[in-house]
Amino acid sequence: MMKIMSKNKKIVYLDHAATTYLRPEVIKAMASFGSDNYGNPSSLYSKGREAKKALETARSKVAAILGCQPEEIIFEGSGTESDNHALIGTAYANRGRGNHLIATVIEHHAVLHACEFLETQGFEVTYLPVDKDGIVKLEELEKSIRQETILVSVVFANNEIGTVQPIREISQIIKKKNPKTYLHTDACQAAGFYELKVDELGVDLMTINGSKIYGPKGTGLLYVKKGTMIYPFIHGGGQEQGRRAGTENVAGIIGLATALELVQKEKAKENQRLIKLRDKLITGLLKIPKTVLNGHPTQRLPNNVNVTVLDIEGEAMLLHLDEAGICASTGSACSSGTLEPSHVIMALGHPYEMAHGSMRFSLGHVNTEEDIDYLLEVFPPIVEKLRAMSPVNLKNPKS
């Protein structure tokens, strides 16, 4: 159980979708790169060649997991950068054959805001709706693909509600309608739990992030299928075959590859364990009156729980949970601190109030059944207390 005694306070971390700690194996793999093996992989002497070799070993490891060629992997500085590269890089490179892109309404902001930028540059973006569980409406997808559609971007598993999309089916629909249209999937949340063989998924581009899979922050990668027309996003030196400039973050890349290897190796067993905890938590939370599960009941990440507790602000619950040593989240970490309601919860067709009362608990390696019991012990009284203070209840004291 993840209970760290610090200033007499127990910490239960249930926000692994926001970010993960570095696994000791990852720290160990990275340790010498920076201190002793600090060479620049572009340098020609032995110290540079050693760094280059370590970099290419990491690339081969990743390629084996994705079932692709090593040269189809571009190491980047974050999942967000990879998403930006996938969208902006293909949009500019394929302007000759069209100006249309498609993204689901529940994409991460890294995709949505890249789309908004592209709209200011003369591109047109169709935002695909999802059903009440967060699954992409496939008939809408089919209808929205045109001759000039460059790319469709679909988040593999949503970071807030955990809903997992039928990527393979989506790929088949796209390729049948327009074989030239690329499919990009943001697999930042999915990479720890699912098979990532790109041919089986049918994706042309895929984004993975280090800091969500017990790897280092500031690392990411973009799979780009051979033959995909894409511009570099960051321009400069000839690194990553001229597709992503900047001295390679060797330690970070090794950390990312090690982390990906570990989560992929352990996923079958770990998913089973997490699903059991997840479902126990969902069952327990739904016993609280006026509580609703957000996202698909079964097609969801093994570690994701997202509920709306009606009549209360998510932020108030967060702060009370923090007092009890529990780390959780309202929407995504990237949007916290803003007063806007979650665009993902809103997209499910829920009213504004439901988005404001949503809570995400995302489990990880360190969590045990004891953590779930602790949350289920601590949380209902918090809800009761906050509901008693809620303006909704003050206005209708009998409700």
Next chain:
Amino acid sequence: MMKIMSKNKKIVYLDHAATTYLRPEVIKAMASFGSDNYGNPSSLYSKGREAKKALETARSKVAAILGCQPEEIIFEGSGTESDNHALIGTAYANRGRGNHLIATVIEHHAVLHACEFLETQGFEVTYLPVDKDGIVKLEELEKSIRQETILVSVVFANNEIGTVQPIREISQIIKKKNPKTYLHTDACQAAGFYELKVDELGVDLMTINGSKIYGPKGTGLLYVKKGTMIYPFIHGGGQEQGRRAGTENVAGIIGLATALELVQKEKAKENQRLIKLRDKLITGLLKIPKTVLNGHPTQRLPNNVNVTVLDIEGEAMLLHLDEAGICASTGSACSSGTLEPSHVIMALGHPYEMAHGSMRFSLGHVNTEEDIDYLLEVFPPIVEKLRAMSPVNLKNPKS
């Protein structure tokens, strides 16, 4: 002295301009961020707030060194990304008032290739010539500034030949001609050696890189003067005040700030030491027949030596030096592996052959006089041997 006995081989690292090792103080400062303090700075609970606090402490440290406000610092994923952000971000944001940019011909590829990208997007770029020592021709600068000039980009100190530009004077020329024109300086190589007070320099934007100042790879920062119109370069979450999306690389940012603080604190004393070593090396190398110094004799980085050894290929020298355990470089690390001659050496007005025979030795903390003596002992016989084999000398055996 940096002599590591590894497989009975002594290593003398003289390529600090390519990349530096992590200083132990930097490793120490970063150590807990990742393992224990792994929170996402955007998260609202205590673990997130602690990460946020560490991030903001790092930002304040950097701001104190630059003499600017903390909110004028954007942490990025590399020096290359910062350069791209400075150029592409201001170009797009200021399209309304013009489409013209200026960059020197000896900028790093991170700037030059960003310019080339902008040229494909309807922007016009003037490339400023330099004199035989690599100093920007100020009268040409003055003439090239127009009403519609958005930005001028000048590398503070060149990464290959070490020439240092009169940034303050350049700023005065720009602001006198067009107060609306921004000045960006790429200070990646300079940051370890010079005062960085932005007001004294007169810059609106400045790029600094972690991996050239004993900080981590995959880190950089962009100073952006308050009021400067600039678009985000990476779009997504609201990090860095909405100007650079992606979960912050907390450990990396702390490492960067720590490294910058250290080199800035030690620079007065360390520069003196390095200049002595540098000048001893230059004097020694120029004793080799047909050897020419590239770059300005005095207005150059304390750690930079760049010479052309006529009639020999730089790569052949590199490999022989590597055999002797000496790490050096031809042009920049980012261009190595390509067969193109250095654009910087060519810009000095030298013929093609001179660019091909250039060698860069860049000193660092670990180097001692013994290292210089060793290089001066080992290098002349290598030159003699290679010259004996050179096609130039085989054709003209008497020369």
